[in-house]
Amino acid sequence: MRRGSLETAVGALVIVIAVIFAIFAYKVTDYGRKTGYLLFAEFNHVGSIKTGSDVRVGGIPVGKVTELSLNPETFKARISLDIESKYNFPSDTAVSIGSEGLLGGSFVEIVPGGMDGNLQPNDEIEFTQDAVDMLQLLGKFMFSGAADKDEFKAK
Template sequence: MRRNMIETVLGAVVLVVAGFFLIFAYKSADLRKVEGYTVTAAFSSIAGLSAGSDVRISGVKVGTVTSLTLDRTTYQALVHMSIDPGIKLPKDTSAMVASESLLGGKFLAVEPGGDDQMIAEGGRIEYTQSSPGLEQLLGQVIFSLQNVGKQGEGSSAAPAGQPPRL
């Protein structure tokens, strides 16, 4: 009977510690939805970006992607976001779809410009850049390596058995 009581108390301690851990993780994860003014940006590709993704300036969360739609005339992806009302974005602000890590999710990186005029409620970020996909990056690396190998074939390699020319 005494052993059963010790196991029960130990189980309760584990559950309390786990509860504190969950509360700490929730508070430090900054999962809140940013309420603010709406801004739109058009991209040629937003692969991996989704509603609820972060909008960040210098790595600091300043907004949330609220929805993604397709412009039926230009066939570009429209990203609708909510920006913290305390952050005013200049008209020449740029936005880019960025990766958190090699295998991580995507977020919207915003780079404020230097214009004196600010983007109003419902305004649009004009300068955008889509991030290249992993397949594109790997293809560029392989292509570059093949070109380096071809350039080395026509170099001043010495015939077999002789020292290289300097």
């Protein structure tokens, strides 16, 4: 009889662990999160932004990137932002592409404006700032130093 109670205890433990894992996965993936409203923005260069990247204000997540596409008329990268419904931003809000460092991921940073009217669902954010290309910036820094050195030698 003892063997049967041991099997029952192990089975119950497995079920409890499975339930805990399911709850953890549900919370981590934001599967149960209600969607807010969509905003759109166009950029010349989005860097390493991808679907699921954070949308932040002052470092605080307020939404996610839901889609990336190419506008066939302007040939700019168009991103869709799912913003939590509790946040409303002024109509002169700006967005930029931020980076968490050289090896970190990218995110969309919202910089709220100061106008009275708010952006409405499906509005286009007009004021955008492209992602900084770190390799290009590093190359300019390295080669500008060499140019300054050559200029110094010529004097």
